[in-house]
Amino acid sequence: MATCGWARAVRGLLLDVSGVLYDSGADGGVPIAGSAEAVRRIKASGLKLQLCTNETQATRENFVRKLRALGFDISVAEVTAPAPAACRLLKERGLRPHLLVHDDLVPEFAEVDKTNPNCVVLGDAAENFTYANLNEAFRLLIGMEKPVLISLGKGRYYKETDGLKLDVGAYMKALEYACDVQAEVVGKPAKKFLESALAELGVPAEQAIMIGDDIVSDVGGAQQCGMRALQVRTGKYRPSDENHPEVKPDAYVNNLAEAVDIILQHL
Amino acid sequence: MSARRALKAVLVDLNGTLHVEDSAVPGAQEALKRLRSAPVTVRFVTNTTKESKRDLLERLTGLGFDIAEHEIFTSLTAARNLLEQQQVRPLLLVDDKALPDFTGIGTDNPNAVVVGLAPEHFHYEMMNRAFRLILDGAPLIAIHKARYFKKKDGLCLGPGPFVTGLEYATDTKATVVGKPEKTFFLEALRGTDCAPEEAVMIGDDCRDDVGGAQQAGMRGILVRTGKYRPADEDKINPAPYLTCENFPEAVEHILKQML
Incomplete structure (x- = not known):
């Protein structure tokens, strides 16, 4: 443990969810071995805990229900997710969205005026990423004097139980290219989003560690906010991540359980 | 231009x-005949993601042009050649109408991805399939990267956005095979025993036809028809080597000044 300087002076943990706590899938997903126990140990230790996810395939309530069913002791307040943050942004700026999102996310936007849309909100729409739906979003954007595209995260891909899947970022890039616009990202690795998660965690950046499986969104995003960040070798992790040209985590751990072991030993 | 070598090929x-849509450019059939009387190889080159060589040939023959199938070189041909060179088996995201140009190419257990204009294939399942292949090292080949195209009922997404999405997700660059890529023009000359400096390209698209050909070392003649x-x-x-009213005028120039 002599080389675990990164584990000192920690008061709170920010955890990515998919690929760290569980591997998602059409069947509801499966927990990653040791992760439920690791969450319990974090809470028992007195460390603060906040989940920071780019999950946009479900409302936070349903997402938490799913996590609880998988054995995770988590409440809605402990989850920071893009959709509620996007709703705040839409209200602040008087934007009326056309939604290209997963059916199960739509209730998050119940309170938002969606008539005569003046922006497009893109989430991980999965099966809703049809040519017709993408074309509809494209035509709205290309018809706007100043197209506004808001993307809930910009992840490249993630892992489900039956394999890797394209994430919202690929479709965000497709629409950016088609309309020659730059999307505004609400979700990791956007600094504003990670800072809001940090505020909910309630500890300063230098006393927080982010743990995730995405080298860019989780590790890179957290480090830009002044946090330490670990990459787990679960979820979408690929060995080539360890040669990433721009992002280097403060450490690699095999899984969340190992990270928690080391952190608790340094308390 | 005095150091130029003799002209050997006309693209x-x-x-x-x-032709423009379904009408021949006036005098173009006759001009093509005159061009064929000169000691030059003629090739017909076009960007298409949909029409097979046979479809193109049928249309041109119907318009009265004397053209053979082997003289046509399209972005689909370029993709096919690349697949053969790399000895890979493609997942073909192309329009069904384009499939005849890939006859004989094995597609079992694919280890390459070819993207044309194929709205019926641009859906979640197929995009995920293409993505996984590319992530596992399959080359991504794009027929072209157009952002959108116009249909009667409005603008529609082209292949470019989908290629770009796959490039981003896999952190790779697609090989684009159509005009104005340099390799497209070089491939079009393959088998003609002719260097780029010995060829001239005639087209109505200043960037894709003339600019592309000139980047490849050819001369380019822009015609003021079609999309001009x-x-x-x-x-x-550099500017086009020459700008002409139409194809017949370009042929006249070639016969009088370039041989």
Whole structure:
């Protein structure tokens, strides 16, 4: 443990969810071995805990229900997710969205005026990423004097139980290219989003560690906010991540359980 | 231009140059005949993601042009050649109408991805399939990267956005095979025993036809038919070798000045 300087002076943990706590899938997903126990140990230790996810395939309530069913002791307040943050942004700026999102996310936007849309909100729409739906979003954007595209995260891909899947970022890039616009990202690795998660965690950046499986969104995003960040070798992790040209985590751990072991030993 | 070598090959664009939609450019059939009387190889080159060589041939023959199938070189041909060179088996995201141009290419257990304009294939399942192959090392080959195209009921997404999405997700760059890529023009000359400096390209698209050909070392003649708009010739640097009213005038110039 002599080389675990990164584990000192920690008061709170920010955890990515998919690929760290569980591997998602059409069947509801499966927990990653040791992760439920690791969450319990974090809470028992007195460390603060906040989940920071780019999950946009479900409302936070349903997402938490799913996590609880998988054995995770988590409440809605402990989850920071893009959709509620996007709703705040839409209200602040008087934007009326056309939604290209997963059916199960739509209730998050119940309170938002969606008539005569003046922006497009893109989430991980999965099966809703049809040519017709993408074309509809494209035509709205290309018809706007100043197209506004808001993307809930910009992840490249993630892992489900039956394999890797394209994430919202690929479709965000497709629409950016088609309309020659730059999307505004609400979700990791956007600094504003990670800072809001940090505020909910309630500890300063230098006393927080982010743990995730995405080298860019989780590790890179957290480090830009002044946090330490670990990459787990679960979820979408690929060995080539360890040669990433721009992002280097403060450490690699095999899984969340190992990270928690080391952190608790340094308390 | 005095150091130029003798002209050995003429590349001719199709839509906008020999014909516009379903009408031949006036005098173009006759001009092509005159061109064939000269000691030059003629090739017909076009960007298409949908029409097979046979479809193109049928249309041109119907318009009265004397053309053989082997003289046609399209972005689909370029993709096919690349697949053969790399000895890979493609997942073909192309329109069904384009499939005849890939006859004989094995597609079992694919280890390459070819993207054309194929709205029926651009859905979640197929995009995920293509993505996984590319992530596992399959080359991504794009027929072209157009952002969108126009249909009667409005603008529609082209292949470019989907190629770009796959490039981003896999952190790779697609090999684009159509005009204005240099390799497209070089491939079109393959088998003609002719160097780029010995070839001239005639087309109505200043950037894709003339600019692309000149980047590849050929000379380029811009014609003021098809999609040509006034001042198009100012869009590229170096400027087109020549700008002509139409294909027959370009042929006259070649026969009188370039042989």
